[in-house]
Amino acid sequence: MSTFGRAFRVTTYGESHCPSVGCIIDGCPPGMKLTEADIQPQLTRRRPGQSALTTPRDEKDRVQIQSGTESGITLGTPIGLMVKNEDQRPHDYKGDTMAGFPRPSHADYTYQEKYGVRASSGGGRSSARETIARVASGAIAEKYLSLVHGVEIVAFVSSVGNEELFPPTSTHPTPSTNPIFLKLLDTITREEVDHPDYLPVRCPNKEAATRMSDKIAEFRDKKDSIGGTVTCVIRNCPVGIGEPCFDKIEACLAQGMLSIPATKGFEIGSGFGGCAVPGSLNNDAFVSSVPVAPSQSGVDASPDAPPEPITNGAKPRSNRLKTKTNNSGGVQGGISNGAHIYFRVGFKPPATIGQAQNTVDFEGKEGVLEAKGRHDPCVVPRAVAIVEAMAALVVMDAVMTQSSRQSMRDALQDRG
Numbered sequence: 001m002s003t004f005g006r007a008f009r010v011t012t013y014g015e016s017h018c019p020s021v022g023c024i025i026d027g028c029p030p031g032m033k034l035t036e037a038d039i040q041p042q043l044t045r046r047r048p049g050q051s052a053l054t055t056p057r058d059e060k061d062r063v064q065i066q067s068g069t070e071s072g073i074t075l076g077t078p079i080g081l082m083v084k085n086e087d088q089r090p091h092d093y094k095g096d097t098m099a100g101f102p103r104p105s106h107a108d109y110t111y112q113e114k115y116g117v118r119a120s121s122g123g124g125r126s127s128a129r130e131t132i133a134r135v136a137s138g139a140i141a142e143k144y145l146s147l148v149h150g151v152e153i154v155a156f157v158s159s160v161g162n163e164e165l166f167p168p169t170s171t172h173p174t175p176s177t178n179p180i181f182l183k184l185l186d187t188i189t190r191e192e193v194d195h196p197d198y199l200p201v202r203c204p205n206k207e208a209a210t211r212m213s214d215k216i217a218e219f220r221d222k223k224d225s226i227g228g229t230v231t232c233v234i235r236n237c238p239v240g241i242g243e244p245c246f247d248k249i250e251a252c253l254a255q256g257m258l259s260i261p262a263t264k265g266f267e268i269g270s271g272f273g274g275c276a277v278p279g280s281l282n283n284d285a286f287v288s289s290v291p292v293a294p295s296q297s298g299v300d301a302s303p304d305a306p307p308e309p310i311t312n313g314a315k316p317r318s319n320r321l322k323t324k325t326n327n328s329g330g331v332q333g334g335i336s337n338g339a340h341i342y343f344r345v346g347f348k349p350p351a352t353i354g355q356a357q358n359t360v361d362f363e364g365k366e367g368v369l370e371a372k373g374r375h376d377p378c379v380v381p382r383a384v385a386i387v388e389a390m391a392a393l394v395v396m397d398a399v400m401t402q403s404s405r406q407s408m409r410d411a412l413q414d415r416g
């Protein structure tokens, strides 16, 4: 299906080589200021042609809002977003080789088998061009979450091949116990991730970023490709989002992330590393967290503090407890507990490589494929913006669902 979400519902359209890609968003709250300027920065972080380590396809990826706003304010009606495909080279996909051979590990074969027909050039619907619509709609969800709840979502590259930002050690087999990692989750911003020292890879450590950049260049120069991981943190996520049993927040995050092209893995909190340690080490003990009311504390709220959540006039609910550690990654029982939600997404090496591969054509005849075209040797530097967008879409949908439950519960108060 091409629709994601229930309350905040995004339907994406477009193939790699059709006139445009985009989406319709249904359910965006009315009355929010919104212009292209709110959306473009994330599209620019995702766009192809941004460095020597990405696909050279040179798209500007300028977004146009087609509907759903007037005078820069959302109307609550469907928002249409469109980005033109401008730099296509369909002839790269013509001829005996590219047209005749399903690219190993690409979607060519399965699309052909499933639909009996497929887009004749590019990745068609399976192309990373489709992620433009996710990034554009995610920017809108994120704007609301930031304005109303102070939510912050930041992703960064945590590995390329075997080059890791936090390699496992005997003391910290998983980063969830590493104080440097945890401090990074507290403070990292998108501006830091895009610091010139960390570009073009977007790994927030100069030495690791250089190792990763060299690794990608090495595989690009061999006409090969390499995989990697992206870590993402969601700060100030409201407590209580996630809909057990099947729409637990981590299940929705996993689905959202694993719907991004080229993903092969997802872990949250201590993840797979946490599965190798006893409960006594993995459990997150609780401590009291009774909030001090501003009138009692004698100090004004910090200008950086997240805004008070909007509760439609009902009494705000205090978060009575917090955890000392956060191996759970901010989620228990599939419901957010107020701690940072953090997770890691694994991306495989891109399937399209220029190196000769022994394979068979669509008829089963043996041959050699040397793929043509302009392709990423590694997707993780551009995937950072896509992971952030999918996180925003998941959280927005879950916040809207919980807000509706909460306001109906509040309406019942004192009425028996």
Ligand SMILES: C=C(O[C@@H]1CC(C(=O)O)=C[C@@H](OP(=O)(O)O)[C@H]1O)C(=O)O
Binding pocket: 016, 017, 047, 048, 055, 056, 057, 059, 087, 088, 089, 092, 121, 122, 123, 124, 126, 127, 128, 129, 352, 373, 374, 375, 376
């Ligand atoms: C253009 C983008 O990525 C493209 C993803 C892609 C594929 O097969 O997935 C193939 C290449 O493009 P083309 O279809 O022109 O050969 C990539 O450059 C993008 O992400 O914007």
